[in-house]
Amino acid sequence: MPLLVVGSVAFDSIQTPAATRERVLGGSAVFFSYSASYFAPVRLVGVVGEDWPSEHSELLQKRNIDTAGLHVVQGGKTFFWKGKYLPNMNDRETLEVQLNVFGDFKPTLPEHFRRSDFVFLANGSPVTQLKTLEQVQQPKLVVADTMDLWIREQHAGLMELMRRVDGLVMNDSEAKLLTGEENLVAAGHKVLELGPKFVVIKKGEHGAMFFSKHETYVLPAFPTDRVVDPTGAGDSFAGGMMGYLAAKNSFEPKVLKEAMAYGILVASFNVEDFSLDRLKQIDRSDLDLRMEKYRKMLSF
Amino acid sequence: MPLLVVGSVAFDSIQTPAATRERVLGGSAVFFSYSASYFAPVRLVGVVGEDWPSEHSELLQKRNIDTAGLHVVQGGKTFFWKGKYLPNMNDRETLEVQLNVFGDFKPTLPEHFRRSDFVFLANGSPVTQLKTLEQVQQPKLVVADTMDLWIREQHAGLMELMRRVDGLVMNDSEAKLLTGEENLVAAGHKVLELGPKFVVIKKGEHGAMFFSKHETYVLPAFPTDRVVDPTGAGDSFAGGMMGYLAAKNSFEPKVLKEAMAYGILVASFNVEDFSLDRLKQIDRSDLDLRMEKYRKMLSF
Numbered sequence: 001m002p003l004l005v006v007g008s009v010a011f012d013s014i015q016t017p018a019a020t021r022e023r024v025l026g027g028s029a030v031f032f033s034y035s036a037s038y039f040a041p042v043r044l045v046g047v048v049g050e051d052w053p054s055e056h057s058e059l060l061q062k063r064n065i066d067t068a069g070l071h072v073v074q075g076g077k078t079f080f081w082k083g084k085y086l087p088n089m090n091d092r093e094t095l096e097v098q099l100n101v102f103g104d105f106k107p108t109l110p111e112h113f114r115r116s117d118f119v120f121l122a123n124g125s126p127v128t129q130l131k132t133l134e135q136v137q138q139p140k141l142v143v144a145d146t147m148d149l150w151i152r153e154q155h156a157g158l159m160e161l162m163r164r165v166d167g168l169v170m171n172d173s174e175a176k177l178l179t180g181e182e183n184l185v186a187a188g189h190k191v192l193e194l195g196p197k198f199v200v201i202k203k204g205e206h207g208a209m210f211f212s213k214h215e216t217y218v219l220p221a222f223p224t225d226r227v228v229d230p231t232g233a234g235d236s237f238a239g240g241m242m243g244y245l246a247a248k249n250s251f252e253p254k255v256l257k258e259a260m261a262y263g264i265l266v267a268s269f270n271v272e273d274f275s276l277d278r279l280k281q282i283d284r285s286d287l288d289l290r291m292e293k294y295r296k297m298l299s300f
Numbered sequence: 301m302p303l304l305v306v307g308s309v310a311f312d313s314i315q316t317p318a319a320t321r322e323r324v325l326g327g328s329a330v331f332f333s334y335s336a337s338y339f340a341p342v343r344l345v346g347v348v349g350e351d352w353p354s355e356h357s358e359l360l361q362k363r364n365i366d367t368a369g370l371h372v373v374q375g376g377k378t379f380f381w382k383g384k385y386l387p388n389m390n391d392r393e394t395l396e397v398q399l400n401v402f403g404d405f406k407p408t409l410p411e412h413f414r415r416s417d418f419v420f421l422a423n424g425s426p427v428t429q430l431k432t433l434e435q436v437q438q439p440k441l442v443v444a445d446t447m448d449l450w451i452r453e454q455h456a457g458l459m460e461l462m463r464r465v466d467g468l469v470m471n472d473s474e475a476k477l478l479t480g481e482e483n484l485v486a487a488g489h490k491v492l493e494l495g496p497k498f499v500v501i502k503k504g505e506h507g508a509m510f511f512s513k514h515e516t517y518v519l520p521a522f523p524t525d526r527v528v529d530p531t532g533a534g535d536s537f538a539g540g541m542m543g544y545l546a547a548k549n550s551f552e553p554k555v556l557k558e559a560m561a562y563g564i565l566v567a568s569f570n571v572e573d574f575s576l577d578r579l580k581q582i583d584r585s586d587l588d589l590r591m592e593k594y595r596k597m598l599s600f
Binding site: 058087089173183184185189205209214218219220221223225227255257260295297298300 | 387388389482483484486503506507517518523524527554561597
């Protein structure tokens, strides 16, 4: 089943304690699409400026990512983010943000994108996410990401979004912020009460938790000492998860758990280098090999 | 196989955001012994003052914990710790410490304790831990805990200890402090180079990691929203782990992983109430039931 994603497409300048990269390919929709493409065809909706090199589009197209929804604004500049990771490689500071064309982003879905069974609303305001959703005809599964900015500044819109989606993906600090709960299990259950049928709380190096009415579980991250750049880890996780669900055309509990695990593993590769550099080197068989190790790690 | 533990026996006064308890039973050797007692007979070595009520000893004895090594100092007072948990129930402040008789603790093992195959050196200075170890004849497996204080102030003694033990258990912040590594996988491998054949890094609500020359893995904590008092969670973990190893009279890799899992589950019960209050309510069958759920959680 084709999978639709709407989100940011960006240039990232990244500083880590060990290295620096300038204006590399990034953005939530990019990390998501590439990660999902190991499993299913992807339809990308986003916006870029005329500084966008066609090689980037070609890179995505080669992975069976349909970029018909990637709008190029003539005279505009692509969203730019500059950030610096602290020595723990988890906390980061934003040094500079230029929203550019992403600031006025009003997604319009190409005609052939409107029938998409699986939909992921990546990083964007709840208003933008809802406007996108209105253009999709009878989706089977809609999952959204959100972030601290919208929890603080667009609370009403976010509440409306929560009632309209099947699943919500957020990170641990955002779940605490949204619910006022310090305990993540309590926080997960509180988010469920706001509408979604399931909630995934990402914990970075500590893995991810899943919550539904009937199930609560946690899966650890794949342990690695090769953390070069965590940018896009959360979007890679979501891409792997949604890609697997779309491939299986299912979101029954058993498939959801497998999807969570694949999400964790795609993310574990993603952090091993800057931008998409590590993902470009691997294929589905590398993921399946790591899955074997991961299953073994969790068996006793 | 009998399991020997040497560590602190204490009165704890505890403040959490929800409740307060005064002078409840605590100490590393107490949490460890009680947790290990679900699996194997335990021999406890520690020191208390004349303020120690005999009911506490009886509570332990009823669990097949041999308290012949619990030295009562007439005219002395028992180690006292007062602490306050922050709203995240993970970070805590020490409000007061009275070392009392524990300050001059020089463990002397009763004759029948000297042949113990499984030994756990709980919270204590490396010097004390080494002096204890010298009294044990040909132990099969020696595991030690350590803490930030000794890493900072008794570095040479700690290095000596590391060369003498089979396993080391420590928490995440201590592993980072000891190695200067922010990445826990890198930190675990660095600790291995200091001597121990295996290292366990406890991550609190995020579970625990295991490192040996041949294996690296992480097991998540059992998810719970019922965290009443985390005091003793690390010692309960170690008690469950060592108790299981002693019961199986083995520390081969397969058994070690099962032992880690039992440690995680005993700790998950321990945090559900103050002191030993929750552990007093459960028996081995409750642990096995939770183990079934835990295995199911990690299967997909």
